[in-house]
Amino acid sequence: MDKESIQFNQLCTFENFCAIWSHYGYMNDFVDVIEQEFSRIKGITYLDHAGATLYPESLVREYYQDISRNVYGNPHSHNPSSRLTHDTVERVRYRILQHFNTTPDEYTVIFTSGSTAALKLVAESFPWRPPTAAEPASQFCYLTDNHTSVVGMRGVTSALGIVPLPVFFEEIEARAKCAAQTEGSSSQTPHLFCYPAQSNFSGRKYPLRYVKAIQAKQLYPACDSRGRWFVLLDAASFASCSPLDLQEYPADFVPISFYKIFGFPTGLGALLVRNDTAALLRKAYFGGGTAAAYLAGENYYVPTANLSDRFEDGTISFLDIIAVNHGFDALHTFTGGMDKIQLHTFGLACYTYMFLSSLCHGNGQPIAQIYSDSEFENPSKQGPILNFNLMDSHGQMIGYSQVDKLASLFNIHVRTGCFCNTGACQHFLGITNEEVKNNLQAGHVCGDNIDLVDGRATGSVRVSFGYMSTFQDCQNFLKFVVDCFVEKPVKVDRVKLDQVKLNTLSKWSSLCGLTLSVNKTPEQMENRDHSSSDSADLVVKENEGKSITKEAKSHRKDPTLTNIYIYPVKSCAAFEVTNWPVGPLGLLHDRGWMVVNGNGVCLNQKREPRLCLIHPQICLPSNTLLLQASGMDALCVSLENVDEPPKSHRVCQSKVCGDRVTTVDCGEEAASWLSDFLEQPCRLIRQSHDFIRNMKKGLEKGVMSSSLSLVNEAQYLMINRASVDLLQRNIIHRQEPTDDHCLFDTQQLVSRFRANLVISGRKPFEEDDWSHFIIGNIHFQVIGRCGRCQMIGVDQVTGTKTKEPLLSLSAYRKGKVTFGVYLVHQSLEDSNATLSVGSSIMAEMS
Known part of the structure; x- marks a missing residue:
């Protein structure tokens, strides 16, 4: 590790963190409690709490003891075990409402399979009204920075002729005006406005005051419409680490997911419905437990009077609901409440933002492009989510898939992609509607690892913190970025430090007794010397930069097959x-x-x-x-x-x-x-x-369909020893004198890539340009390059994991981390076809 990295690691210390943020942890033995309750993540840096937080071991233990010593029956019966279930579930309903500072007199809890099911329930039961001569149609409005499950409600409304109205946040107040024709209007046409309390993409917290303002038609789009406005506040992301007071912000519908709050149980959510709104809801389907009376032979049905019973089709997941009880116990025992969780998690996110946003390569280029509308100065405006893409020293985007693969080497768990929030992804990454469609044509779909299309990012990287996250998680992540992606020497942008209103660099230096290279002003950054921009690039290039004469080329031998x-x-x-x-x-x-x-x-x-x-x-x-x-x-x-x-x-x-x-x-x-x-x-x-399992890879390029064994993608994988030799030299070049070079000799590297065929090529990576070749009497077709992941970090002799060779390969390949090519054989003329070591190879360039 170079001197600058050592200085950075000394700068990023717990003492310095505490100097700027005092709300860390919940009790004096916080670290001991975390080690005891979350021992299963020892050695893992888990940073995907916005996806699913982690449950403490005692939660599961207490839950197991509960269901082991009690008999819980179907709550639709009336026997003693059923009554116990019913009473326990009602107790959980009360605790949920208490958690959000409201009561059963004001809200009803309807259990669902998750927040998505809660949103679907609203879409299907809201009293949408088509246009008439006397009344306008209902409006379904949603903030563009909404989860897919909110936007997906328009599938229901569009079928009813309701035209959806997507709204950008900037429009809400900028276009607020009370049109004269709406004043005093007696129209009761119901409209619905949906927005997230917290963006699951950027962590931005939207103003909770909008709940009452929209209901009172003081903001756009409500102020432009006749009728009655209702508000759906998506709290699934927000409620995981922040307190929500429904007395102060009485949203009509509030969907939540319990695994985002407690980590367990999964597959359980709820819709909190304001009782004043409940009478409007309509429901076509009825299942077990929802009917007060019905006839099988006549279209006669009377719903039950109880709102939760009316909308909870069939038997609820009562054992999972009982687990929620223990979730609340654990949460309050360990943390003391959501206010403390909010401060703890925000501090970690703010500190990570401060360093990541100020880190620069040795040539002054920033390492990260952060997607945020705030400077992380206020936990009421920003949640514990940090979304970004990393950039190399030339300002080129590093694909999120590459970051994810390298993070796995360090046992760092992050989330990548668009996070089921296309609206926010488009906004922050500048992706047009046409580009989304073009990316689909290029093969990119939601959730895949196609991170760059024509050099432009299709998604990003997200780190998020939970109530059990520690400073060590921050430190591990920042060290990972410095070790893997920052061109040395590390530089820190002082202007950025000042912008986030933390401490000046001089204070940081005095705390550590250290100095770092600093870009003091934007003007200095613009005028920086670019002459050393390639100083940290891999210096070992193909043939080590030596020119090759025509005479030398003529003496090169044809490639041969060296290993099978x-x-x-x-x-x-x-x-x-x-x-x-x-x-x-x-x-x-x-x-x-x-x-x-x-x-x-x-x-x-x-x-x-x-x-x-x-x-x-x-x-x-x-x-x-x-x-x-x-x-x-x-x-x-x-x-x-x-x-x-x-x-x-x-x-x-x-x-x-x-x-x-x-x-x-x-x-x-x-x-x-x-x-x-x-x-x-x-x-x-x-x-x-x-x-028969048919190959899918390469078919779009006209590759002949072939049958596969239990391989991943193709019949054969081939690598080139010349490519391995080059990579081995680069690994040695990147290593420090204290590292064990012998671990990365050529043969050891060959085994890491688990190829079927190993050849001795003329030059490194020439195989990337081959289209067809012949070994012996067998014709092969190249169908694509092999994308590499952290599996090449497993030593094939000992089973231990190392960060190389993926680190050096990633640095060299820049973009998609590939090594070796996939092959299929063309029709076998000889049923006794055999491959033999030493055979020459005749290749055809693509």
């Missing part, structure tokens, strides 16, 4: 061979088996690195698969495909890379062997011989 590896069991160790037959799915028996956990989910080295310590071998003469591992007797599995597998070898469904595949269980002996070695319930399964 098959991986009989997916994610287990490689089996190296010198000659091997090619089958219809690729190398014979390559990825024919895989290991699944007790729930039938495929295990890979990202989930279970010790898989690489299992060494499979294929013995063709005896037609067996042999599994070996240290401390274990060898296990022999037959290669025979049996049309009718024995009962112990059941047929099952599994998923590989999103594809559903039909597999056959290999029996109890194999399951026991794997379970003993991996110390968790496991089973060995193989692909059913009569199941």
